[in-house]
Amino acid sequence: MSGAWTLERGEAVATIRLDRPDKHNILAMDEVPAFIALLDALEDDENLRVLVITGTGDKSFSAGVDLSDVLTRDWTVNPLEQLADRVEALRMPTVCALNGNVFGGATDLALACDFRIGVAGMKLVMPPAKLGVVFHESGLRRYVERLGPQVARRLFLLGEQMSDETLLQVGYLDRVVGRPGFQEEVAAFVATLAANSPLALAAMKQAIVGISRGNLDSARLKAQTLACFRTQDAAEGLAASRERRAPVFKGR
Numbered sequence: 001m002s003g004a005w006t007l008e009r010g011e012a013v014a015t016i017r018l019d020r021p022d023k024h025n026i027l028a029m030d031e032v033p034a035f036i037a038l039l040d041a042l043e044d045d046e047n048l049r050v051l052v053i054t055g056t057g058d059k060s061f062s063a064g065v066d067l068s069d070v071l072t073r074d075w076t077v078n079p080l081e082q083l084a085d086r087v088e089a090l091r092m093p094t095v096c097a098l099n100g101n102v103f104g105g106a107t108d109l110a111l112a113c114d115f116r117i118g119v120a121g122m123k124l125v126m127p128p129a130k131l132g133v134v135f136h137e138s139g140l141r142r143y144v145e146r147l148g149p150q151v152a153r154r155l156f157l158l159g160e161q162m163s164d165e166t167l168l169q170v171g172y173l174d175r176v177v178g179r180p181g182f183q184e185e186v187a188a189f190v191a192t193l194a195a196n197s198p199l200a201l202a203a204m205k206q207a208i209v210g211i212s213r214g215n216l217d218s219a220r221l222k223a224q225t226l227a228c229f230r231t232q233d234a235a236e237g238l239a240a241s242r243e244r245r246a247p248v249f250k251g252r
Contacts, residue, residue, distance in 0.1 A: 016035075019056045035083055
């Protein structure tokens with residue numbers, strides 16, 4: 001395992017924890033291929049239902065790119081863009097637990113997750129315009145798709161620093177939680193996701209991304225919809241509803 005992160009694995013939930021708190025949990029670009037390989041391996045695990053990405057410490061989730069990388073590498077292929085795109089494409093729901101401030105490219109890594117829970121007092125800083133660089137295309141697209149073009153302008157053109165309250169207001173955060181009880185709130189949120197049908201979650205997650213981008217594969221969604229009615233999960237969900245109990249989904 002890379003010294004840049006750790007992996008914690010439960011029965012249905014995995015947590016990747018960025019683990020460089022003395023450097024605000026930055027990611028060196030030459031470490032990103034190993035991170036993507038880890039995501040590939042986790043996606044292949046049929047027992048995994050939810051992935052959590054978080055950071056170590058109480059100051060920063062991540063400061064994003066190591067600034068020493070900015071002017072010393074060829075950015076024709078942007079590893080951080082590839083990483084965020086891979087997170088967005090994962091079949092299972094993803095939750096970013098923002099344990100502290102988030103900067104630059106790491107803001108897109110968080111936005112690529114399906115949900116974001118922020119600790120009270122955190123802030124977001126988007127510095128490209130102040131550094132004289134242009135943010136990667138898929139990240140700009142994600143901001144416009146998910147938060148709208150005017151919020152994107154405030155962040156990328158104005159370089160506005162946003163507080164936890166503002167991030168909640170504009171939709172970047174789904175919840176803001178005080179530091180006492182933060183981990184418990186994240187765990188409860190994740191448990192709710194993990195209790196749902198993984199087959200239904202995967203199909204609907206993919207459809208939501210496709211609809212937001214205007215490239216939904218309607219035929220594939222129709223096939224998945226019809227197939228779901230024939231699954232054990234559907235039978236279990238309907239039985240649990242009739243019997244007024246919590247369903248136990250097997251992903252079959």
